[in-house]
Amino acid sequence: MTDREDRLRSLLDKVRAKRPGERETHAAEAVDRMRAGSGTVQAATQARPLSEPPTSPQVESPTRYSSQPPRVERPLSVEPRARSAQPPSPPAAPPSQSQRPASIRAQSVAPTGQPVVYATDQPEFPRPKTFGELLELTLSLRPR
């Protein structure tokens, strides 16, 4: 019995002392395989590693909050539904500039049948004064 077999045996005894039963069988098999050939010991331990307590995940990239919108490399492909009925282009052909996704237009997102409501009122043009108003104005003139 080599030193490695001795360490495994002692480890097996510890496990057997804690949880007798099923693990005993697996450990005995592992010892038997090691006896068959020392070269398979490492492979056997890697195939059935002992369960280790899960470690807390390391925070390598913290969540960053930014007021700027995320950068989009390519525009979202929002195409009219009618285009989907067209025959698809050959898959091997690379996308050309003319086949880039259509830009989003205002009418494409407006509900059908509802008018676009403007935030500001229509500009009011000054109403021309009537003759009576002009007369009132000129008759109100007095020396300074």
Add this chain to the structure above:
Amino acid sequence: MHDGRFDPGGFYEFNLTGGMIRTRNGERVVVLSEDVLSSLVAAAARDGDLTPLRRLGELLGEQVLASLDRPASVLSAEAVLGHVSAVTSLFGWGRLAFERWGCALVVALRDKPELDEDELGAAALLGGMFSEISQRQVSCVPTGDSKFVMVDFEVAETVWGWFKDGADLPAIVGMLESKRAS
């Protein structure tokens, strides 16, 4: 007067048998030469009594009112001007136009008969006509270049004094300010 424009058709009724000319409203009118009229106006101006010319202006104003389908005060200045200038032309008193100088309403009367040097005859005529049209006491004060500023009769004498002292129309307008309650 359905379209708001003055209709000059049939304005005068010539009664050759009776030797009379009447307007379509029934007033009898007399055709005078410019020379005769200017002599009469000059004499009236010297006497300081231009009442007949003011009365003639009121008659013209009545013609204007008869041609309007609504009160002149609610109409646009352009609409009133169309009727006033038409009546003025039919009576041979020249071409009338409105001008606005700030708050002041100015009447320009081009190609009018040459009556008196100070244009007081035309001023009396215009004052009578616009008083009748507006149902207010209106004075049209001469300011030179055949233009008359329309003011309240209470300040007419003051404005006339400014003009006689050499003030032109821009200067006169600059010496006036509106006192209308807002």
